[in-house]
Every structure is written in C-alpha cells, then in structure tokens.
Amino acid sequence: MQNIVSTIFNRFSSKSLPLVLLTFLLTNVSAAQDLQIERKVDNLLSSMTLKEKIGQMTQFGGINKKYEEMIKLGEVGSFLGVKGAEKINELQRLAVEKSRLGIPLIFGNDVIHGYHTTFPIPLGAAASWNPELVQLAAKIAAGEAALEGTKWTFAPMVDIARDPRWGRIAEGAGEDPYLGSVMAEAEVMGFQGNNLNNDLSIAACAKHFAAYGAAEAGRDYNTVDISERTLREVYLPPFKAAVDAGVSTLMSAFNSLNGIPASANYHILTQILRKEWGFTGFVVSDANSIGELINHGIAKDEKEAALKALTAGVDMDMGGDAFTGNVYSPNLASLVKEGKISEKLIDQSVRRILRIKFRLGLFDHPYTDTLYIKNHIPDQKLRDSAALRLAEESIVMLKNDNNLLPLRKDLTSVAVIGPLADDKYDPLGPWNCSPIPKRVTTVLDGIKNKLSPTTKIKFIKGCDIESNNKRQLDNAIRIAGQSDIVILVVGEAANMSGEAASRTNLDLPGVQEELVEKVAKVGKPTIVLLMNGRPLTIDWIAKHIPSVLECWFLGDQSGNAIANVLFGDYNPSGRLPVTFPRSVGQIPIYYDHLNTGKPFEENNKFTSKYLDSPVTPLYPFGFGLSYTTFKYENLKVEKNKIKIGGSTDVSINVTNTGKISGSEVVQLYLRDLVASVSMPVKELKGFQKIYLNPGETKTLKFIITPKMLELYDVNMKKTIEPGKCEVMIGGSSVDLLSNYFEIIK
Numbered sequence: 001m002q003n004i005v006s007t008i009f010n011r012f013s014s015k016s017l018p019l020v021l022l023t024f025l026l027t028n029v030s031a032a033q034d035l036q037i038e039r040k041v042d043n044l045l046s047s048m049t050l051k052e053k054i055g056q057m058t059q060f061g062g063i064n065k066k067y068e069e070m071i072k073l074g075e076v077g078s079f080l081g082v083k084g085a086e087k088i089n090e091l092q093r094l095a096v097e098k099s100r101l102g103i104p105l106i107f108g109n110d111v112i113h114g115y116h117t118t119f120p121i122p123l124g125a126a127a128s129w130n131p132e133l134v135q136l137a138a139k140i141a142a143g144e145a146a147l148e149g150t151k152w153t154f155a156p157m158v159d160i161a162r163d164p165r166w167g168r169i170a171e172g173a174g175e176d177p178y179l180g181s182v183m184a185e186a187e188v189m190g191f192q193g194n195n196l197n198n199d200l201s202i203a204a205c206a207k208h209f210a211a212y213g214a215a216e217a218g219r220d221y222n223t224v225d226i227s228e229r230t231l232r233e234v235y236l237p238p239f240k241a242a243v244d245a246g247v248s249t250l251m252s253a254f255n256s257l258n259g260i261p262a263s264a265n266y267h268i269l270t271q272i273l274r275k276e277w278g279f280t281g282f283v284v285s286d287a288n289s290i291g292e293l294i295n296h297g298i299a300k301d302e303k304e305a306a307l308k309a310l311t312a313g314v315d316m317d318m319g320g321d322a323f324t325g326n327v328y329s330p331n332l333a334s335l336v337k338e339g340k341i342s343e344k345l346i347d348q349s350v351r352r353i354l355r356i357k358f359r360l361g362l363f364d365h366p367y368t369d370t371l372y373i374k375n376h377i378p379d380q381k382l383r384d385s386a387a388l389r390l391a392e393e394s395i396v397m398l399k400n401d402n403n404l405l406p407l408r409k410d411l412t413s414v415a416v417i418g419p420l421a422d423d424k425y426d427p428l429g430p431w432n433c434s435p436i437p438k439r440v441t442t443v444l445d446g447i448k449n450k451l452s453p454t455t456k457i458k459f460i461k462g463c464d465i466e467s468n469n470k471r472q473l474d475n476a477i478r479i480a481g482q483s484d485i486v487i488l489v490v491g492e493a494a495n496m497s498g499e500a501a502s503r504t505n506l507d508l509p510g511v512q513e514e515l516v517e518k519v520a521k522v523g524k525p526t527i528v529l530l531m532n533g534r535p536l537t538i539d540w541i542a543k544h545i546p547s548v549l550e551c552w553f554l555g556d557q558s559g560n561a562i563a564n565v566l567f568g569d570y571n572p573s574g575r576l577p578v579t580f581p582r583s584v585g586q587i588p589i590y591y592d593h594l595n596t597g598k599p600f601e602e603n604n605k606f607t608s609k610y611l612d613s614p615v616t617p618l619y620p621f622g623f624g625l626s627y628t629t630f631k632y633e634n635l636k637v638e639k640n641k642i643k644i645g646g647s648t649d650v651s652i653n654v655t656n657t658g659k660i661s662g663s664e665v666v667q668l669y670l671r672d673l674v675a676s677v678s679m680p681v682k683e684l685k686g687f688q689k690i691y692l693n694p695g696e697t698k699t700l701k702f703i704i705t706p707k708m709l710e711l712y713d714v715n716m717k718k719t720i721e722p723g724k725c726e727v728m729i730g731g732s733s734v735d736l737l738s739n740y741f742e743i744i745k
Helices: 002-012 019-047 050-056 065-072 083-096 124-126 131-147 166-172 177-192 230-236 235-244 266-276 302-312 328-337 345-358 372-375 380-394 443-450 474-482 512-519 537-542 555-566
Strands: 057-059 079-082 106-109 205-209 247-254 282-285 317-319 396-400 413-417 454-458 485-491 526-531 547-550 632-637 640-645 647-654 661-674 683-692 699-704 723-730 736-744
Touching: 002 380, 019 345, 050 057, 050 230, 050 345, 057 396, 065 632, 079 266, 079 632, 124 131, 124 166, 124 177, 124 235, 124 380, 131 177, 131 372, 131 380, 131 547, 166 547, 205 266, 230 235, 230 632, 235 247, 282 317, 282 345, 302 345, 317 328, 328 345, 328 723, 345 512, 380 512, 380 555, 413 474, 443 454, 443 485, 443 555, 474 512, 485 512, 485 555, 512 526, 526 555, 537 736, 632 723, 632 736, 647 661, 647 683, 647 723, 683 699, 699 723
Parallel strands: 057 079, 057 317, 079 106, 205 247, 247 282, 413 454, 413 485, 485 526, 526 547, 640 736
Antiparallel strands: 396 547, 632 647, 647 699, 661 683, 661 723, 723 736
C-alpha cells in the first residue's frame, strides 16, 4: 500500500524538498501571497458596483440563456451542477472577457467520494481508519474534477451522526468526533493540497454547519435541539479540524439549531466560526436554505430571509432554477437602499469570496488546461489501484465462525445469490459524481476472476432489493442446495442512503431477509455480504450466518476488493466507525456515552437497561475481525503523575499471534474518572494502524498531550482539571487493557 500511495503522491508533486525547508518556504510564501491577495481584493472591491458585488454572492444551479446574459453583466459569481471543461471554459470566457471587470466564476460540484473514479462512500472509507489513503482518494478526485473544470467540491461532509436512520450518515465518518476530525483533515488536505493555486487542487467545503447529523428521529432536514456542551464536544470538532486544515469554504445547514435555523444562526456562523476560530474563507448556503427561513417561521418573506442570512454570516446564496430561486440577487440591493444593511456588510462577504477565487488562481488561470492536468495526474491504472486498496481496507469482517473464510480457490461449486451480486450501479453508492458504471466490477465478476475454470458458479438474484415479490425464492433455495458454498449479497439500493433517504426500519428491505433465512436453512456453509450506507439491524443474520462481511458501497473496485477478502488475497483490516444496534429501539446508541447514576448491571433491574433486549450493541464502535489474531500486553504509562499542561508517554506491545500477516488498528481511549461535569465512559483520542507478520511484536507509543485532557467545565470554559484518568488501549472500544495516571496541580 505504501508504494501505491507514494507513487501517486509523487505524480501530483514536482520536486522533493526536505520537510522542514519545505514547511518554512510554504509558510513564508503563503504569508506574502495572502498580503498580495488582500491588496488585489481591495483594488477590485473599490471598482465594483453594488449589483456586481451582489452578483459575486449569487450561485445558480444549471445554466440557461438568462444566466449567460447575467454573467456578462457581472451578476453571477458561481454555478453548481455544470460539468465538462469545454462548457465551463465557454461560460468562464463570458465572465472573464465579456463582463466589465472580468471576475472569473467558480464552478462547484458534489465530488463526495470520487469524480470518475468512484471510491467507497465516506462512511466506508472511515472504516479503513487510514487517513493517508483517504487523503489520497480525495487528491485523485480533485485532479479528475479539475480536469473537467470543477474547482470547488461540496465536501467533506463532517457531520457526526449517531442515528443510522438518517440517510446522510453514509456521507460522513460516523459517530466519533476524533475519528471524524482526522478524516475531515485528511479530505481537506487531499482536495486542496499544499497549494490551492494549483491546476490539480480544488477548494473544499466542510458541511453542514452545524449539527445536521443530530436531526430529531433521524429524519432529514429535521429540527436539532442539543445543548451547547453537546454541540462543542461532539458536533463541532470535525469542523474545527477542517478549518485548522485550511478549508476554503463551509456550507450552512438546513436544520434549525436550538430554535434558530443554521443558515441564520449568528452564534455559529459568526461568533464561533469567525471570531473564535478565525475562519477567513466564505460560507455558502445549502440549496435554498435561505429561502427556507420562511418555512422555519423566522422570516415573513424572501427579503427578510436574505437580511437574516447575511447578517448571520452566509456569504453566498446557493439557489437558481434547479431549486426554488435565488434570494440574495433580487433582495440585497433594496435592503441596502432601505438602510437595513450597510454596503460594508456586502463588501465583507464579497471580500471573502474574491479571496478564495484569488487563492485558487482563477484570476491568473481562469480556464481549464486539460493537457497540463492530463500530464500530471496518475494514469488510470494507478487510480484504480488506490481505489482497490481503499475498498479493501474499508471492508469490515463482522463474523467468521470456524474460520469459514477465507475460501479455497479450487471449490467445486458456488452459489452466488442476491439482488446486489451482479449490480454495477448500486455499488457506486449515493452521491456518486460522474461515475462510469461499466468500470464497476461486480461481486459476481470478482468471484469468477478468482475461481478455477472448473468451478461451477450458479447465480440468481433471488429477489429485488425493495420488492416483496417472492417468485425467485424457491429457485434460490434449489441452487443453494446444489452448491458447496453459498455467498449471499444483500443490502440497500444506492438511493436508500444519502440525502432525503431516512428510514424508520433498518432491516434488510423487501424480502431479502426472508431470502437469507430460507437459503441458510438449506444447511450449506453460508456467507453474507452486506452493501449499505448505514448500520443495518441484522440480529438474525448475526446469530445464524457463520460469516458476515460489511462491504458498504465500495465504488468501482467493489467486486475485486470483496473477492480479494473472500479468497484470502487481502486480510480484512476494516474497523467500524459507527455502532451497529441490535434494533431500532436502541437508537441512538454510541460508545462514548455518559454514565448514569444507575449504570447497567446484569442482575439488577433498577439500572439503565431494557426489559426486552440487551443494552449492548450488536457490534461496537471500532470492532472488526481479521484472519489472524492479535495480543495486547504490557500497557505502560511513563509517568503516573503529570502536572496540568504536562504530557506523558504510553506504550503497549502488540503481537500477531496467528499464522498469517495482517493489519491491526490499535485504538487509544481516555476517561477522566472524576471531573466537575459528567464525562463519557471512554473517548477515542488516538489510533495507529500497523502491519504485523506472524509472531511479530511491535511496541507502540502514544503521547498523552494536554489537548487530549481538555474538557469544558461547568462554565463551558475549556480547561484541564486535576484528577485520576484511565488510559485504555485495544482493538475495539470494548476490548481494552487499562492503566492509570493522575493529573496534579
């Protein structure tokens, strides 16, 4: 894997420099460039009319003749949904060569998990616990998008999601603020690179600000009502990580937050984002979220909606004919004329937008140079190699009784059953950007590529994904009975996850579970492969099927990656980035919960538990099996007492006790045992993914830094308090060794 990563990164780079020298040069050059950009913005702003300024704050979806005339008048700043270098260059030419000031447009698209080369959905990629590989995938996606004129992506989605009923959980990194922050940083760095003014870099957009993933009942667009503590401890950290990584833009969310819609929320958009965090990029609304302030009941009309959004901190209005109209364009000028907003406030937003356009190099190089980009991005073979490796590392083995997996390649007969087994579209997942379905390797194709020509492979869908039609069930049972091994490929359709795809029932849709149950009763060794964009409730499968792989939506290389795992050419190393519940009734369920005054006890009714179900999850956060085994020993804390503001090293020995090589995700958790506020029972604070040969032992070291020990006290001030802390290290959030240290004054 390292060779693939290094090779592709080098294809994006020019000359290698020592890291210290490179960092010094980039820092000083960047400061000088920023100063120069601010001067250019000042000069341009002083020449702009009010109408031209408002034009920069206006984004339209799609294109028509009316918009082309508006471009010439300088009344459009951005488009979304327009693809293709030829068309984009044509529109850019209108802006640069036909408008009075020649301000270039910025074109954005939803490059969520790949452009043409489609990678695993972000939730799947987070299961790799490999930020370097996630960064590489974003870098490849940026290069492909830039090749076709897209210089801005509405990604990464960094919303923490603890309710799998919410369909957009598929677009993020799961339930944990730390893992989410690591993945947010990786994606921003991948999309933007070290230099935004590069033909192969595109501007990133962290979304949806803020707390969209906490929508009540998991229903998309729904209300969010959480405490300031929960907001800051759980939902804001990945956004802060994105800002610290230099993200160019943020997107304001659809939801209301504690009674104030996010797209009119001064507290988060200005007080936190700009004043506390020092964010210098711009904020774009989600599609028509400004107009929707009327539906939220805080604006009587579009003019008031525009007023509230702008004064809260939204710089660009995402709207246009693709949605329900643009709110800023027809209303801001009259608001200035009426004295309800000052032109200085308009200037402030325009400055932020122009700043990013200058940083992107759009003024110097407004047109897409396809020849240059083609010569500097990796060839398709290398891109496919990266997609394959990320797909392999995203697969999580949930169960493998009696070492049924890996399978032999000389099997006599195999039954491949399920509606997703020979599907080229659904493995692309939700929010695929510009995929090429013919590039997708299906699971059936991947299996065929592994097996001997003499192996009899029998395939039947058995049922459709959502249909209740049972006509094929009997044939599926018959084929299973004629085979040595049964591989069932079941799950969701791509459009059942993502935006506007909330579900109240997380069982397998349609009659798929009945298909699984009837085929399993045949009595043949059976493997279930799950394709989905969220945790599903698979309690029956977990109890009755010997081997289960969580495969998510893996993109182009789905079949190849799954087959490599099935037949032992890749040892699964994925770990869950989100908890799997036993039933919908357990939701929300997440590992870093607070304790209660009556913590769960098995034989005590009057503790926090259910009458009809275990309180524990079906599969915990951080869980995943391997074809080998790992042993953790000798957890040491260098200092058993550290002063406030101090740090200590922690070490542990990890040994591969199995017979084959494999990767392990070594996870570090902390717990503050007694504090001024209730603290989670454990919190992920670090991890390392390591590769061990059979019998090999590695000693891993972690540094417990002051930042890891910070908490928000009773006055919501970030501080470090004296007291005893538990440090836990292991292979999941529940399989851990413990030791202790004390923070002293």
